[in-house]
Amino acid sequence: MATLVRLGGGKKDAALAALRATLRRLEGPGRAAAGVVPTGFDAIDRVLPDGGLARGALHEIVGEGADRAAASGFVIRLLLGLAVQGPVLWCLADPELYGPGLQRLGLAPDRLILARTRRDTDLLWAMEEGLKTPGLAAVLGEPQKLDLTASRRLQLAAESVGGLGLVLRQADGGKATAAVTRWRVASAPSAAPVPGPATPRDFGLMRGRWQVSLERCRGAAPTGEQGSGEQGYGSWWVEEDDATRAVAVAAELGDRSGTSASAIRHAG
Amino acid sequence: MLAAVDPAAALAGLALGMSLADARARLPELRLVDADPAGDAKALADFADWCGRFSPWTSVDGADGIWLDITGCVPLFENEEALVRDLIDCAARLGFTVRAAVADTAGAAWALARYDDVPVRVLGGSEVRAALAPLPVAGLRLPAEIVQDLKRLGLKRIGDLYGMARAPLAPRFGEAVARRLDQALGLLDEPISPRQPTVPRLVRRILAEPISTPDAIEHGLSQLMALLCRQLEEDGLGARRLELACFRVDARVERIAIGTSRPSHEPAHLGRLLTEKICQIAPGFGIELLQLRALTVEPLAARQLGLDAREADGTVAPLVDRLANRLGAGNVLRLMPENSHLPERAARTVSVLDNRHDAKRRQDWSAGRPRPIRLLAYPDPIEVMAPVPDDPPLMFRWRRVPHRVRRAEGPERIALEWWRAPEAGTDGIRDYYRVEDEAGRRFWLYRRGLYRPETPPAWFLHGFFA
Numbered sequence: 235m236a237t238l239v240r241l242g243g244g245k246k247d248a249a250l251a252a253l254r255a256t257l258r259r260l261e262g263p264g265r266a267a268a269g270v271v272p273t274g275f276d277a278i279d280r281v282l283p284d285g286g287l288a289r290g291a292l293h294e295i296v297g298e299g300a301d302r303a304a305a306s307g308f309v310i311r312l313l314l315g316l317a318v319q320g321p322v323l324w325c326l327a328d329p330e331l332y333g334p335g336l337q338r339l340g341l342a343p344d345r346l347i348l349a350r351t352r353r354d355t356d357l358l359w360a361m362e363e364g365l366k367t368p369g370l371a372a373v374l375g376e377p378q379k380l381d382l383t384a385s386r387r388l389q390l391a392a393e394s395v396g397g398l399g400l401v402l403r404q405a406d407g408g409k410a411t412a413a414v415t416r417w418r419v420a421s422a423p424s425a426a427p428v429p430g431p432a433t434p435r436d437f438g439l440m441r442g443r444w445q446v447s448l449e450r451c452r453g454a455a456p457t458g459e460q461g462s463g464e465q466g467y468g469s470w471w472v473e474e475d476d477a478t479r480a481v482a483v484a485a486e487l488g489d490r491s492g493t494s495a496s497a498i499r500h501a502g
Numbered sequence: 503m504l505a506a507v508d509p510a511a512a513l514a515g516l517a518l519g520m521s522l523a524d525a526r527a528r529l530p531e532l533r534l535v536d537a538d539p540a541g542d543a544k545a546l547a548d549f550a551d552w553c554g555r556f557s558p559w560t561s562v563d564g565a566d567g568i569w570l571d572i573t574g575c576v577p578l579f580e581n582e583e584a585l586v587r588d589l590i591d592c593a594a595r596l597g598f599t600v601r602a603a604v605a606d607t608a609g610a611a612w613a614l615a616r617y618d619d620v621p622v623r624v625l626g627g628s629e630v631r632a633a634l635a636p637l638p639v640a641g642l643r644l645p646a647e648i649v650q651d652l653k654r655l656g657l658k659r660i661g662d663l664y665g666m667a668r669a670p671l672a673p674r675f676g677e678a679v680a681r682r683l684d685q686a687l688g689l690l691d692e693p694i695s696p697r698q699p700t701v702p703r704l705v706r707r708i709l710a711e712p713i714s715t716p717d718a719i720e721h722g723l724s725q726l727m728a729l730l731c732r733q734l735e736e737d738g739l740g741a742r743r744l745e746l747a748c749f750r751v752d753a754r755v756e757r758i759a760i761g762t763s764r765p766s767h768e769p770a771h772l773g774r775l776l777t778e779k780i781c782q783i784a785p786g787f788g789i790e791l792l793q794l795r796a797l798t799v800e801p802l803a804a805r806q807l808g809l810d811a812r813e814a815d816g817t818v819a820p821l822v823d824r825l826a827n828r829l830g831a832g833n834v835l836r837l838m839p840e841n842s843h844l845p846e847r848a849a850r851t852v853s854v855l856d857n858r859h860d861a862k863r864r865q866d867w868s869a870g871r872p873r874p875i876r877l878l879a880y881p882d883p884i885e886v887m888a889p890v891p892d893d894p895p896l897m898f899r900w901r902r903v904p905h906r907v908r909r910a911e912g913p914e915r916i917a918l919e920w921w922r923a924p925e926a927g928t929d930g931i932r933d934y935y936r937v938e939d940e941a942g943r944r945f946w947l948y949r950r951g952l953y954r955p956e957t958p959p960a961w962f963l964h965g966f967f968a
Contacts, residue, residue: 298941302876303874303875303876303943303944303966303967303968304943304968305968306875306876306968307875307967307968308968310875310968320818321818323821329835329851330876330877330878330879331837331875331876331877332845332849332873332874332875332876332877332965333837333838333839333848333849333867334839334845334848334849334867334873335873335874335875335876335877335965335967336837336875337867338872338873339875339968342867343836343837343839343849343867344836344837346836346837347818347822347825347834347835347836347854348834348835348836348837348851349825349829349833349834349835350829350833350834350835351829351833356828356829359828360825360828360829363821363824363825364821367818367820367821369818370818370821420941420942421941421942421943421944422941422942423908423938423940423941423942424909424938424942438909438910438911439909439910439911439936439938439944440909442942442944442967442968443942444942
């Protein structure tokens with residue numbers, strides 16, 4: 235089991251935890267009341283403050299490349315892991331989400347309400363309306379651009395009734411936003427069936443893999459080299475078994491002990 | 503030919519149908535304006551629209567008439583006569599000279615409005631028979647030649663027909679005369695409008711002073727909404743469609759309408775939907791009358807929002823309505839399974855407000871074979887390097903970016919539906935491959951048709967896995 239030990243004594247830990255709790259209380263009345271939901275990935279939950287994804291907050295998922303498949307896949311698995319009930323509002327420009335594929339991941343397509351918007355202004359408006367509506371499991375949005383002001387509005391809307399906001403974005407130079415966390419998700423080559431480099435003609439798909447990094451997380455202490463630009467909160471390989479569709483954190487990147495396979499969770 | 507004359511000209515002895523030369527001879531200083539039938543028709547249609555302040559059901563009748571079905575609208579005024587006087591006064595302010603009559607039957611009202619001298623007639627029951635008797639037979643809405651024939655027989659007044667035996671009239675004039683007479687007297691039903699069995703759900707507010715600011719409209723709207731919703735609530739009904747009509751001082755009518763996903767009588771919710779559209783109203787020189795009408799009402803609780811039972815939380819329906827009203831009902835969608843094995847037809851999006859598919863959507867989504875989570879509606883053609891005949895691609899180029907295939911799975915052969923005419927060279931099949939490129943991204947590719955040595959195969963990218 236990978237254990238992350240960052241600080242010396244338990245006393246110091248407790249003091250810090252108390253300080254963080256105070257800070258979060260000061261940050262907004264909505265957040266503390268809305269609570270957190272565990273992501274289902276134990277290794278990831280350990281890094282998140284209070285051991286889960288904060289409700290009443292906006293979270294940002296940055297995908298690589300033009301197709302949002304990796305990022306949307308991660309978001310869906312995150313949603314399933316959150317085990318939150320109710321409909322999901324998904325605001326997007328092009329409703330190319332495919333029901334049979336979603337069903338296979340374990341997300342019932344019936345739960346989705348799709349809002350097709352042509353302009354970002356409409357999309358952000360729809361997200362804000364959704365976040366202000368109690369009873370929704372989550373509000374997802376895929377804006378072309380998201381700036382500080384817009385994200386601040388969404389964050390405030392999420393705080394108002396404890397909604398869960400998830401923004402899917404393409405990498406665009408990492409403009410600052412008011413989101414509580416920022417994740418970066420990228421597809422990664424699947425592991426070879428036998429140790430060693432994959433030959434070009436390996437037939438059959440192996441377990442899908444993604445590299446998930448937590449780049450920003452309000453209320454948690456960053457790890458990594460100070461000032462090196464590589465500062466983050468953690469980075470993981472997430473792997474899926476095609477047959478059982480179980481998702482697991484396969485390895486913690488940058489974990490100096492080099493151990494792996496810290497948690498397994500079954501989806502669907 | 504004179505198409506119309508004003509009162510002054512009529513006094514001078516000019517009449518409709520008089521030739522221009524005759525008219526000029528009688529009245530050399532006559533001022534002529536070209537007739538504009540299209541413009542007249544449009545003005546009449548606009549006027550009919552304006553008359554919507556008196557009744558939700560108005561329609562244009564011929565070139566010079568407007569029908570108003572005021573069933574159920576009278577309580578908004580004191581009585582029928584007050585309604586008619588109000589109509590005439592308001593129309594006069596707009597510069598229209600109006601003759602109006604209210605009667606139990608459409609035929610009687612038509613005759614009285616045109617051929618009776620009393621400016622306002624409100625008749626019911628037996629008065630109609632007596633009132634119609636002295637009017638010319640033309641008041642029965644009969645073709646001109648029949649009117650001529652009747653006159654030749656000495657039947658000039660409607661009353662002359664009362665005592666006539668029907669049998670001799672029929673062979674000569676057809677059944678038109680008897681039918682029109684019976685309709686005017688209420689002996690025969692004449693459907694002129696799709697009459698609603700219940701009173702129209704309508705509230706209105708005459709404004710002391712014309713308003714033009716959005717705030718003022720919103721204020722008026724909220725008062726009307728409270729009133730309407732109270733009425734609906736008393737009757738256990740909810741509105742599915744609402745319309746706010748703003749009657750402007752210049753006789754134009756601005757309308758905004760909203761729809762809801764399920765019946766509602768929540769003033770806050772409905773008011774909010776309409777308030778968002780107030781910016782679409784052009785107030786012009788001001789609005790003098792606001793009228794709120796429920797176009798469609800349904801019993802409450804008769805219908806659930808077509809989402810999952812556990813989502814039937816009442817808070818989601820208002821959100822759906824708000825989204826649909828701003829983005830358009832066609833842009834708030836849900837996914838619907840379809841019974842087809844053609845991937846792009848196995849699912850489609852339908853409007854959330856469309857409840858017709860509720861039964862069908864309960865059927866299961868098949869989750870058997872691996873399917874992408876995002877599917878392109880139109881597969882993208884790609885350039886592919888693949889060993890023949892049936893191997894997955896080694897490399898493909900999508901949107902000018904090359905992808906080297908590292909792993910692949912397939913083919914999964916999907917037969918196109920035989921009842922659809924196959925495109926040329928497709929053989930009615932597609933061979934699908936799941937491939938992973940060097941970066942680990944996963945795509946769904948297919949080759950159209952069987953491999954044939956003589957033609958280069960066509961490849962497409964159809965979806966993305968995650």
